[in-house]
Amino acid sequence: MPELPEIENYRVLLTERLAGDRITGTQVLQEKFLNVSAEQFDEALTNRTIWFVERRGNHLLLHLDNGKRLLAQLHAGAYLFYGQGEERPQSEAQIVIHMEKGSLYVAGMRQGFVHLLSVKETQQVLAELGPDPLDKRLTLEKFVQLFRKKRGALKAALADQQVISGIGSVYADEIAFAAAVRPDIKIPLIQEDAWQRLFEAMHVVLKDAAAKGGSMEQPLTMDDKLTGGYYIQRRVYERAGEACSTCGSQIEVVGTAARKAFVCPSCQPEQVES
Ligand SMILES: [Zn+2]
Structure with missing residues (x-):
């Protein structure tokens, strides 16, 4: 299962690719990993701009320009792929987010989730977690x-x-x-x-x-x-x-x-x- 270093690596690499880009549409092949319907997911994300990418523990957070967050937790076997044009991940993706400059694929998912949350809902989920090991306040x-x-x-x-x-x-x-x-x-x-x-x-x-x-x-x-x-x-x-x-x-x-x-x-x- 991806741990802090894997998600931190994603955060760094995705920040330079996603920050400031506008979502043009989504494809959901397996709705069960979402907390909303595929239709609601698409409607909520399309035309939104991604402000920045954050990590907390082994969770990845995409901040959208309307204050909503996408909170993702990848379990064993799951991975992300970012491609342009005809570039695709090695295996079938369950969720795809298309942006103007490229597409983000969530592939290999058997468990885990990609949830669309408000600020408050995000805080509630993260409050269940222990502190991040690299949090400077953790003495x-x-x-x-x-x-x-x-x-x-x-x-x-x-x-x-x-x-x-x-x-x-x-x-x-x-x-x-x-x-x-x-x-x-x-x-x-x-x-x-x-x-x-x-x-x-x-x-x-x-x-x-x-x-x-x-x-x-x-x-x-x-x-x-x-x-x-x-x-x-x-x-x-x-x-x-x-x-x-x-x-x-x-x-x-x-x-x-x-x-x-x-x-x-x-x-x-x-x-x-x-
Ligand atoms: Zn030894």
């Missing part, structure tokens, strides 16, 4: 406070969108590795110095991954060489059996199924309970 102290009621494993809490918004399976593991903390450590056992390392690693990993294009498989445009660039540079996620790039130890999987995590047993030693 180390506030970050630690977010986890005070949690008793489970670190990874589950990092990936809980109501605790902190924008981190999922990939970056929870990458952040834990960068902080030299086990993703399966129980929250109450995390020491003060480890919280500090996690807080710093969260910023470094997410910003670095976003700058390198995140981990999406599909390019945003035909000539896009940036998107997805982080995937080959990830350190532990889905690298079980490979050598750790820091120490050479074999990357291991800990936990099972939905709770599995990738760790380097040497760089992320298990903490001995005292």
